Amino acid sequence: MMIGSPLLSIEHISKEFYGNVVLxxxxxxxxxxxxxxxxxxxxAGKTTLMRxxxxxxxxxxxxxxxxxxxxAGNPVHFASxxxxxxxGLGMVHQEFSLIPGFTTTENIVLNRxxxxxxxxxxxxxxxxxxxxxxxxxxxxxxxxEKLGVEIDPDMLISEMPVxxxxxxxxxxxxxxxxxxxxxxxxxxAVLTETExxxxxxxxxxxxxxxxxxxxxxxRLQEVLTLADRIIxxxxxxxxxxxxxxxxxxxxxxxxxxxxxMKETEIRSEPRSFSQIALQVRxxxxxxxxxxxxxxxxxxMQGEIFGIGGLAGQGKLGIPNGIMGLFPASGRVELKxxxxxxxxPAKALSMGMAFVSEDRHGVGLLLDESLEWNIAFTGxxxxxxxxxxxxxxxxxxxxxxxxxxxxEEYIQLxxxxxxxxxxxxxxxxxxxxxxxxxxxxxxxxxxxxxxxxPTRGIDVGxxxxxxxxxxxxxxDFGTTIVIxxxxxxxxxxxxxxxxxxxxxxxxxxxxxxxxISEFGLLMxxxxxxxxxHG
Amino acid sequence: xxxxxxxxQDFGWPRIIIFLFLVSLFIMAPFVQVxxxxxxxxxxxxxxxxxxxxxxxxxxxxxxxxxxxGLALGLVSGLLGATLSLEFELIGIAGFLGAIALATPFxxxxxxxxxxxxxxxxxxxxxxxxxxxxxxxxFMCILxxxxxxxxxxxxxxxxxxxxxxxxxxxxxWLRILNNFLAIRIGEFFIFPTGLLLFVGLFAAMMWxxxxxxxxxxxxxxxxxxxxxxASGVDVDKMRTISIIISTFxxxxxxxxxxxxxGFIQLYTAPSPMVFPAVAAILIGGATIxxxxxxxxxxxxILFQGLLTMTPSVINSILQTDMSEVIRIIVxxxxxxxxxxxxxxxxx
Numbered sequence: 001m002m003i004g005s006p007l008l009s010i011e012h013i014s015k016e017f018y019g020n021v022v023l024x025x026x027x028x029x030x031x032x033x034x035x036x037x038x039x040x041x042x043x044a045g046k047t048t049l050m051r052x053x054x055x056x057x058x059x060x061x062x063x064x065x066x067x068x069x070x071x072a073g074n075p076v077h078f079a080s081x082x083x084x085x086x087x088g089l090g091m092v093h094q095e096f097s098l099i100p101g102f103t104t105t106e107n108i109v110l111n112r113x114x115x116x117x118x119x120x121x122x123x124x125x126x127x128x129x130x131x132x133x134x135x136x137x138x139x140x141x142x143x144x145e146k147l148g149v150e151i152d153p154d155m156l157i158s159e160m161p162v163x164x165x166x167x168x169x170x171x172x173x174x175x176x177x178x179x180x181x182x183x184x185x186x187x188x189a190v191l192t193e194t195e196x197x198x199x200x201x202x203x204x205x206x207x208x209x210x211x212x213x214x215x216x217x218x219r220l221q222e223v224l225t226l227a228d229r230i231i232x233x234x235x236x237x238x239x240x241x242x243x244x245x246x247x248x249x250x251x252x253x254x255x256x257x258x259x260x261m262k263e264t265e266i267r268s269e270p271r272s273f274s275q276i277a278l279q280v281r282x283x284x285x286x287x288x289x290x291x292x293x294x295x296x297x298x299x300m301q302g303e304i305f306g307i308g309g310l311a312g313q314g315k316l317g318i319p320n321g322i323m324g325l326f327p328a329s330g331r332v333e334l335k336x337x338x339x340x341x342x343x344p345a346k347a348l349s350m351g352m353a354f355v356s357e358d359r360h361g362v363g364l365l366l367d368e369s370l371e372w373n374i375a376f377t378g379x380x381x382x383x384x385x386x387x388x389x390x391x392x393x394x395x396x397x398x399x400x401x402x403x404x405x406x407e408e409y410i411q412l413x414x415x416x417x418x419x420x421x422x423x424x425x426x427x428x429x430x431x432x433x434x435x436x437x438x439x440x441x442x443x444x445x446x447x448x449x450x451x452x453p454t455r456g457i458d459v460g461x462x463x464x465x466x467x468x469x470x471x472x473x474x475d476f477g478t479t480i481v482i483x484x485x486x487x488x489x490x491x492x493x494x495x496x497x498x499x500x501x502x503x504x505x506x507x508x509x510x511x512x513x514x515i516s517e518f519g520l521l522m523x524x525x526x527x528x529x530x531x532h533g
Numbered sequence: 534x535x536x537x538x539x540x541x542q543d544f545g546w547p548r549i550i551i552f553l554f555l556v557s558l559f560i561m562a563p564f565v566q567v568x569x570x571x572x573x574x575x576x577x578x579x580x581x582x583x584x585x586x587x588x589x590x591x592x593x594x595x596x597x598x599x600x601x602x603g604l605a606l607g608l609v610s611g612l613l614g615a616t617l618s619l620e621f622e623l624i625g626i627a628g629f630l631g632a633i634a635l636a637t638p639f640x641x642x643x644x645x646x647x648x649x650x651x652x653x654x655x656x657x658x659x660x661x662x663x664x665x666x667x668x669x670x671x672f673m674c675i676l677x678x679x680x681x682x683x684x685x686x687x688x689x690x691x692x693x694x695x696x697x698x699x700x701x702x703x704x705x706w707l708r709i710l711n712n713f714l715a716i717r718i719g720e721f722f723i724f725p726t727g728l729l730l731f732v733g734l735f736a737a738m739m740w741x742x743x744x745x746x747x748x749x750x751x752x753x754x755x756x757x758x759x760x761x762x763a764s765g766v767d768v769d770k771m772r773t774i775s776i777i778i779s780t781f782x783x784x785x786x787x788x789x790x791x792x793x794x795g796f797i798q799l800y801t802a803p804s805p806m807v808f809p810a811v812a813a814i815l816i817g818g819a820t821i822x823x824x825x826x827x828x829x830x831x832x833x834i835l836f837q838g839l840l841t842m843t844p845s846v847i848n849s850i851l852q853t854d855m856s857e858v859i860r861i862i863v864x865x866x867x868x869x870x871x872x873x874x875x876x877x878x879x880x
Contacts, residue, residue, distance in 0.1 A: 325763055345765030354763065362759045367823075372753070377764040380750055396744045 005073035013067035037227030090173030163195035253519025273300030283330035285321030293503030306494030357451035366425035409438035430461025565849035581728035586786030596775035597755030603662035607783015610640035644780030812864035
């Protein structure tokens, strides 16, 4: 080993998925005993980078990557995560990979158990050895001690608080003698504040023992407290790689979200509104992965209201909860009339419509024709596209009216399809999104919720979809509430933008507000900054 | 050539093979002294007898509940209706319609409970349904013995109570549909007009229903329940409606079968009637989540055609009774084929 060469160096790594560049010429080094804070928005390329580092099969399945990874100066190539483990990389995932029915000890030494040879070894080989439970317990204890926490080595994982599970995962990585590099992906996301503090202390102590740590978190305050060096990824580029000296949370926040303002044109001039369209009070939504804790806000009549924030913070839970798709509680009023929650039919018939973020799961009937997709909700809720037969006894689908409606929207939104009878699954992502919009528009809603309108569609279609929404608002005065992870998109068409963090609204800003303001709200540092700064 | 290929793809190999086999049976028939006209008459008759039970599969397939392996609930409702009609000594068309009317409340009740259960086991409907069907038939075996029926044509002579295993409807409503406007051509050919009209009526009603608002909602529930829910449709309610309709059609189906066959068969008799209905709609080209009237029509004709022709033709050739074996191979084979090709609704 060359003295002085960094523990891990990443050199010129690029990666694309089907022509979509997610990492572009990423290079950085990790020294022995250094803690590297890696920050970036969702989709900045953090996860892909870690997957490459860990030799995950998904990378080689999609065409591999360019660039080299060196450990202690030697180029390495990992064909699978096992190679990475052997080379001394340890990874602590956001989701726990522990066996709930096993004890702490068993989880920590899993697959590396200490063993006694037994008589059967002569015949059947090592697999017939007997576990040396005392030794295993010793090892587990030692690993836990190293972390500076107290966990009962004989406790079952299923009975542990989440914090302890997180520590068990780290202990497992440390128990491997060869582990020199530890990667933690959002380790504090599930921890309470005190647990998070203990974890940060532990990591510092590990670093002092010479282990290199890559710490990924969107909580900027933690990163600033912990890291020796901060790397900011944005759209697959390393935009900053600086030592953590005299950095303010504001700087990091603006590096993380900021594109130059030239790229974003803010279309709506400041408008003023007088009437309240939607009033939400103490909304709580139990949507898995997007839980909303306690949200109150107003949307004005005729406004485009944006809801932003990082993934998993609850911005998608708000529209899903109001539209009755997930269990919700609280008070919602549409133009002064109370909206019953947990009742999609009622929400729709009161004049609200919803374009779901889950296009394939909720938004479309993939196996049915475009006519069905666009007309169905109007038929069920408003009784449209039905014709009476046998003297009003019975009503049937009016296929002609459905076709006319469908043709109208195909023309209006420029949906590329072979006919109105084409199945929804055969369209491209962007055109499918237009079908979802057409379905919502055909209800003539007074309030339209749109979730992640541009997720998974290409750049050209993105612009079209946003333009469509913008014009729809201008032409019909429809109030629109857009939830999106793409801040730039929200800033380009919204009148006001609420940023959601940990299930609560962190603040509401005008689109012209400084980019760092948004970054601050997203990283949940509004309160904490006040304390530290 | 390409058109032929797409046609074969759309129609499916199993159907083509069964169709060719059926045609070859018809061609062979004259050589083994089986009359074609009598055979065709037989096929039509059996088609009418069974079509409504096959039609019963449609609503549940459309609403995403899969194949109704629990059709036995409907069949038992029909048996209850038929036996009650005999108990009340209803004769002729009144007896037949009375049997349907008396079976209706049972089919709604059983269907409702059946739906409650199936709504709790989404995704596993078919397996659960099969066991519901089997155990319900067994439960009814007890009831047939202890229910207080008193019409002497129906109960065991020596004990004076308990229903017989087979009860003749000869003096009540035998062939009431078959003989309605029936056209007799020559000695061997009878066209069962009434029977086919009755089947046509039910098929037309189902066709209309699937085009109504409720029918459309039901199809959407089967296609993507999340979509339907987001559009304000009560998914469980639609499934319940489809299951009740299916159970009701099962009841009507067995009564139509009995008036043509001449006997009410009780105890374990409904058991072997479920799989042929399932197999028939699959042979007709239905999948586990899409079925149409054409599937019912084509499937019933092919399957019943096979059942009619194999005993007469194959048995004459081989000098042994192969019909039952072929029926079991075809019906179970077809179900197996369909289940392995279970195309999930695209997500």
